[in-house]
Amino acid sequence: MTIKIAVIGVGTIAQEHIKAYQANPGAEVVALCDIDIERVKQRGEQFGVARVTGDRAEILSDSEIDAVSICVPNNKHAEIAEDALRAGKNVLLEKPMSVSVAEAEALVKATKETGKSLQIGYVRRYAPNALVAKRFLDEDEFGKIYAARTTILRNAGNPGGWFGDKDVAGGGPLIDLGVHVVDLCWYLMGQPKAVSVSGASFNPIGARDNIQHLSRYRASSETRVNNVEDYATAQIRFEGGAILNVDVSYSLHTRNETAVQLFGEKGGVEIEPALHMVTERHDTVLHIEPQIDSLGFDFTVGFANEIEHFLSVCRGEIAADAPAEHGLEMARMLTAIYESASTGSEVKITH
Numbered sequence: 001m002t003i004k005i006a007v008i009g010v011g012t013i014a015q016e017h018i019k020a021y022q023a024n025p026g027a028e029v030v031a032l033c034d035i036d037i038e039r040v041k042q043r044g045e046q047f048g049v050a051r052v053t054g055d056r057a058e059i060l061s062d063s064e065i066d067a068v069s070i071c072v073p074n075n076k077h078a079e080i081a082e083d084a085l086r087a088g089k090n091v092l093l094e095k096p097m098s099v100s101v102a103e104a105e106a107l108v109k110a111t112k113e114t115g116k117s118l119q120i121g122y123v124r125r126y127a128p129n130a131l132v133a134k135r136f137l138d139e140d141e142f143g144k145i146y147a148a149r150t151t152i153l154r155n156a157g158n159p160g161g162w163f164g165d166k167d168v169a170g171g172g173p174l175i176d177l178g179v180h181v182v183d184l185c186w187y188l189m190g191q192p193k194a195v196s197v198s199g200a201s202f203n204p205i206g207a208r209d210n211i212q213h214l215s216r217y218r219a220s221s222e223t224r225v226n227n228v229e230d231y232a233t234a235q236i237r238f239e240g241g242a243i244l245n246v247d248v249s250y251s252l253h254t255r256n257e258t259a260v261q262l263f264g265e266k267g268g269v270e271i272e273p274a275l276h277m278v279t280e281r282h283d284t285v286l287h288i289e290p291q292i293d294s295l296g297f298d299f300t301v302g303f304a305n306e307i308e309h310f311l312s313v314c315r316g317e318i319a320a321d322a323p324a325e326h327g328l329e330m331a332r333m334l335t336a337i338y339e340s341a342s343t344g345s346e347v348k349i350t351h
Helices: 010-022 037-047 056-060 075-086 101-114 128-138 173-188 299-314 324-343
Strands: 003-008 027-033 067-070 089-094 118-121 146-152 193-200 231-238 245-248 255-264 267-272 276-281 284-288
Touching: 003 010, 003 056, 010 027, 010 037, 010 299, 027 037, 027 056, 056 075, 067 118, 075 101, 089 299, 101 118, 101 324, 118 284, 118 299, 118 324, 128 173, 128 267, 128 276, 128 299, 146 173, 173 231, 173 245, 173 255, 173 267, 173 324, 193 324, 231 324
Parallel strands: 003 027, 003 067, 067 089, 089 118, 146 245
Antiparallel strands: 146 255, 193 231, 231 245, 255 267, 267 276, 276 284
16 A cells, blocks of 8 residues: 655655655655645756645645645744644654644644644654664663663754744754653653753853854745744653653753663663663673664664654554654643753642
8 A cells, every 4th residue: 555645834844754655666746735835846857756845735735635834933833733633644743743832732633533643853763773672672681771861962053044033943952952852751751741841041152153164054035033942951850750851952062972871770771873872791790882783873774764664654554653642742841841941940740
C-alpha cells in the first residue's frame, strides 16, 4: 500500500521530509504547498513534484491524499494540524507540536474526535543510538532512572528569520533545540508525569550579527527580529522524584556541546554526543561502547526511521509512538520553564 503524501510548508526541514519519503517505496509525495509560491515552485522542480500550490485547503480537501507532513513556522503548527486531522488526514507534525498548552489540548481532542493519528517529529527518538539505549532501558539494564542531564549549547547566535521572533517561534533555543533533547530524555525515562519546574533565561548577547569569518546556518526569511532568549536553564521534577536538568543556547560564550545522559541505580547511559554505557558487574565498573554504525545522532537514518514509523501508522499497523498526548506534556513542561524564568519562582504543573 502506497501512502500518498502532501508536504505543507517547504522550508529547510521540509527537504528532509521529502527526501525521506522519496527514498521509501511505501510513500509517494504527490503535492507540495507553501504560501511562498516561488519557493514552492522551486521545491517542486528540485524534487520532481508536479503539483504545487499555495492553498492548503486544496490539499486538505483532496480525498486522494492520505497524509500530510506539516513543516510551517511554529505558531501555525497547531492550527494547520487540527485542520488536517478534521479533514481526515494523518499528520506528521514538526516539533514543537504547539506553542501553548491550550493548542496542545485542542490537538489531543482532535485526534480523539477524528480517529486520525498525529505523530510529532521527534527525530532523535529514531536514531540508532537512541533505539539501542531504549532497548537496554526497557530491559531494566540500568535500574530505576532517577536523574537525567541534557544540553544543546550553541555559541554563534540565533539562525535569524522567524527563529528569533517570539510571536512566531514561541521562544528561542528552548522550544527550538531543547524540545528535541527534553523529549528524548523524558521518553527514555519512561514518560513520567512532570510535577514542577524551576527555570531561568537570559538574553544579553543577541543574534550575533557582528560575528565575522564564521559560517553558520541562516534561515531563509529576511526577518531579523531577536526577542527570544539566548540561553535557558531548568530543572524539571517528575512524579516519583526523578529530575531532568536542561541547558540550551543560541548565543553563549562556550564551546558547542550536545549531551544526553541518564543515570540509574544500576548503571547509566550517555546517548549523545556518542552512545556510551556505564554499569557494574562483579564489583567492577564497566564502560561499554556498543558496536553500531553510528554512536552519535545519525540524522539521515533517524529521519528514514521516523518516516517509516509514520507510514506504518498510516497503514494502521501500529499506533503513533509520539502522539499528541506527548506533545501536550511537552507543552506543559516548556510553558512552565518560560513562566518560571519570567517570575523567578518554581512553577507547579497541573494535569
